[in-house]
Amino acid sequence: MQRFYSLLQPHSWRSKYILPSIGIRTTCHCLVLCFFVFITAIAQAQQVTFYESFDEADEGDLPEGWTSWQNGGGAGPIHWSVWKYNQFGVEKYVISDAEPGREGMTDEDWLITPQITPVAGDFLMFNTRRSVFLTGDMFYIKISTTTSKAPDAFTKTLATFAEEDLPEYVDPVNGKIRVDLSAYAGIPIYISFVHVANVGPEAVSGIWFMDDVEVRPKQAAYIDDTFFRQATSPPQPPVKLGDVAFPGTLEFVVNGDYGNVDISSITFTTQGTTDVSLIKEVKVYYTTDEYVVIEDIIAGLVPLFGSLENPSETFEVTGNIAMELGSVHFFWIVYVLDDSRQLVFPYPQIDITFEKYIANGQEYTPSVTTYFGAIDVVPPDVINDNFADAIQITPTVSRYGSSTYPATYEEDHDILAYCQNTGFEEIHSVWWYFIAPGNGLITADLSESRFNTIVAFFDENMSQVACNDDINDNQDQSIISGYPVTAGQKIYVRVSDIGGFGGTSYHEAGVVIMDFTFTTPVGVEDDFQAIRVSVPYPNPAHANASFDLEVYKPGEVTIDIQNMVGKKVLTQRKRYTAGKHTVTLDASALTPGAYLIRVAGHGMDTTRKLIVTR
Helix, strand or coil, X not given: CCEECCCCCCCCEEEEEECCCCCCCCCCCCCCCCCEEEEEECCCCCCCCEEECCCCCCCCCCCCCCXXXXXXXXXXXXXXXXXXXXXXXXXXXXXXXXXXXXXXCEEEEEEECCCECCCCCEEEEEEEEECCCCCCCEEEEEEECCCCCCCCCCCEEEEEEEHHHCCCCCCCCCCCEEEECHHHCCCCEEEEEEEEEECCCCCECCCEEEEEEEEEECCECEEEEXXXXXXXXXXXXXXXXXXXXXXXXXXXXXXXXXXXXEEEEEEEECCCCCCHHHEEEEEEEEECCCCEEHHHHHCCXXXXXXXXXXXXXXXXXXXXXXXXXXXXXXXXXXXXECCCCCCCCCCCEXXXXXXXXXXXXXXXXXXXXXXXCCEEEECCCCCCCCHHHCEECCCCCEEEEEECCCCCCCCCCCCCCCCCCCCCCECCEEEEEEECCCCEEEEEECCCCCCCCEEEEECCCCCEEEEECCCECCECCCEEEEEEECCCCEEEEEEECCCECCCCCCCCCCEEEEEEEEECCCCCCCCCCCEEECCCECCCECCEEEEEEEECCCEEEEEEEEECCCCEEEEEEEEECCEEEEEEEECCCCCCEEEEEEEEECCEEEEEEEEECC
């Protein structure tokens, strides 16, 4: 079962982290227990009379103009103060922290704003939460129209909350506190937030957490931002003709204080699609859940917003959805493809861009119109899926293509390549073979493929003779370059993905784009050498002697040192990879005189003369 998931938070929302706790603050300024995440909108469309994010205040202190007052409670300077959500971030909050009480004494922690003059229609609003565990605390909002001196100046109680009245976790829409200030329009006031705990010496109070304190009018629901993305992380995997194709997903972030946002139209383009006629129908489904299972859409369990047959390059899908506050809203786009097509390489691609939408009767343009790019559409059957289906390569420069999705796992032949750096045991491969028309060099270049490839060469005995996983540290495609072949030699070329679990899981699959070349360098036809040996150096030598060994394909090489009557005085055997190597021999124990270095491998035998002196 395939799941599609969201990748990023909306553009205009920021993540903050808090440890919900009833414990004492530690020296690292973390609250005891575990992390929770909440998000808060930062974009506001109406006039704001007062706003405090606490982000500019120093940790352990309060913003300029804010004051605190404490009555009773535990010993030490425990009161309202500002702290970061996490040590690496910049966002902060203010909190009346947990503290032990004293016998028979009520603990009061007061947080007092600077002077604020509300205007008509203003509300006091803030994000808040209390402790996870109930401790019997009470919470008050009080007003002073004279001074900020607590407690005497605060004669009016604006709101009273028990713990059950406040959210356990921050919800910046449904959990936001909104208190009417219309009675104080045009009047300078101070607002105090009073956290009261009546606990004994062995008990600990709860907390009162707040952030984003603002005074402003209530605002009707609006779309804070729209976000367009594709359903899986890049690179986009191919879609098999006949499967459900998801070219993209829309996310609408609804903010505000009341009401809904009505979506009646969404306009797209097929920009990036190579053949629009391949798309028979577009369907747009709506959910408030960012996790969607394909089977649910096929079964009709996900509501349909709208659909359109035979879309043009620019097309509009109409419907009617009332998006409520407190949710993130997702529109899942489905392409129904013409499964009667016979696909050949190069395969067609589908894509989509998000152009505009109509909300509450007004037209809007999104901030992001596209995301990762086109999706390849591949045939339902891979013609060179198995070893027995290998396709012959012609001895000319040419480009070949296939797809490791939906290739099957072939236990006898999909053995791991010896160079594979990462991945799973059950890989998916496609196969070609090449018969050399003469002596020469072959290259298989996968650098144009858009996924993590592994290429391996096999001989007719199914022995791996060459392999490459990654071209370099920054490019996870593959290349085998300049591999030597002799006339009539048959080489199998296997291109694999990094596999998955159970053979039917495609962790990273994609369209294979392979550029294959056969070249005959000058002199190779007449004098082809699988190994090349330089003259020894230094020569004469009195201790160590070295020579350069160039091996055109992996294999075992035997190196002997013989005296002039043919007696072996030193022998070593080693498997060398294809490429250039430096071989160093210890000649310090040899009697001064003339010797022959004999290098044998791949059916070739080469000798070089060495003089040893003292």
